[in-house]
Amino acid sequence: MERTAVKQEMKEMLCDFTSIIGVSGEEQDVVRAMAARLKPYADEVKVSTLGNLTAVKRGSRPGPTVLIASHSDEIGFCVKYIYEDGFLAFDKLGGVPENLMVGRKVWIGRNRVPGVIGAKPGHLMTPEEARTVRGAKDLYIDVACSSAGEVRALGIREGDRAVFADTVSEMANPDFLCGRAMDNRAGCTVVCELMKLCADGDFAGTLVVGATCREEVGMVGARALGHAVHPDYVIAVDTVPAGDTPDQPRRGLLPISIGKGPAVLLADGCDCSHQYGVFSSVHPAIRRAIENQSAAQGLPVQWLSLVGFLSTTDAAEYAYAGDGIPQASFAIPRRYSHSPVELLNMNDLVDMVCLLQGIVEKENETINLDFLAD
Missing domain, CATH: 3.40.630.10 (Zn peptidases)
Incomplete structure (x- = not known):
């Protein structure tokens, strides 16, 4: 060919x-x-x-x-726990850099339920907090639900995998792809x-x-x-x-x-x-x-x-x-x-x-x- x-x-x-x-x-x-x-x-x-x-x-x-x-x-994430107020605790699977997680969009499970890795508002951060990289154990995923029941109704359960929400983009030179x-x-x-x-x-x-x-x-x-x-x-x-x-x-x-x-x-x-x-x-x-x-x-x-x-x-x-x-x-x-x-x-x-x-x-x-x- x-x-x-x-x-x-x-x-x-x-x-x-x-x-x-x-x-x-x-x-x-x-x-x-x-x-x-x-x-x-x-x-x-x-x-x-x-x-x-x-x-x-x-x-x-x-x-x-x-x-x-x-x-x-x-690489990606794994749903660790579903809080009663609808937020998700998660683990990293593989070498996800911790400084890339906060404020990122994610897809959860095969149904690609959208979520975001939450971040404290910059207006409320102390200078020390603004300089600190927070690990997965200190973060959470927000799927815009107010209860664990709502989360489960979306089909999300403990152990579901999640990834950064991103697809392939072609650069100006089409030989280069990123994603x-x-x-x-x-x-x-x-x-x-x-x-x-x-x-x-x-x-x-x-x-x-x-x-x-x-x-x-x-x-x-x-x-x-x-x-x-x-x-x-x-x-x-x-x-x-x-x-x-x-x-x-x-x-x-x-x-x-x-x-x-x-x-x-x-x-x-x-x-x-x-x-x-x-x-x-x-x-x-x-x-x-x-x-x-x-x-x-x-x-x-x-x-x-x-x-x-x-x-x-x-x-x-x-x-x-x-x-x-x-x-x-x-x-x-x-x-x-x-x-x-x-x-x-x-x-x-x-x-x-x-x-x-x-x-x-x-x-x-x-x-x-x-x-x-x-």
Whole structure:
């Protein structure tokens, strides 16, 4: 398919996926939408009882099994308690920045009941209160009801998920899109498009594309998916913060930009020197495969190490599955992480899907996963 057509198709798919509420633990609607996209092109599609999605396409020749998976969930909130006067206490699910919550519009539950995260009037705040960031335990959601009964009549109940009320906006340059849940509906878009592009099965081995559940609350689904599929190697498709804004003057700290190609996280995770953490390191054979396809197709790839931050991907958990699965983190740069206005460039998604297609169709037949091959 011609690149412009692929980009338009992926843009429409991304807008569709980001319109769905799928906070950690309640990803069902996202998984349904992905399964519907995958079924016409896959040999089989399955959803585990935990909530992991897999779609399998068997190639025309013998070869290894590669798992290429995103995660289906997004950050958000969970209704904790319904007060008698109609306000809602809530918990955060995932890394929602506390300084982004006050005064935000939210949607609650599958019915998208509108609400706002309440804020004390600025006229009544003390100078100290105006400077203080309040956490979720000190805030509440207002759904304009005067009693718990009214709230329940709207269909809201404890445990319902909520998200920032935001949809995708196209910037003046239509290649740039912003909105909530780009992390990781962008990855969901990539794996669905990849399955379509590889639907003729003209490759060696087996392609499994997937979507894990509950990544944002501890990469819960990844280890289970690795055990279930037991692939020869895995590529975790996710997003990564870009360092190309004025508040990131140290380019060496986060040396990637949006619109300059997908990024390979050569090493990423929390600094484990003083406490337990998580860590992922790209397998040399997967690095070579990406380098080969970048050169063959003339497509850019950004390379970086991202260690010492509270940032990693499902790749860190795949390393513990089975006998330890060779893995890589392949990430789409985006600005304003975990905010309602995550901003990315569609060309990075298209480049990524082209590179992944090249790995499946050209590299899978000869990939040498021997760790001592270099």
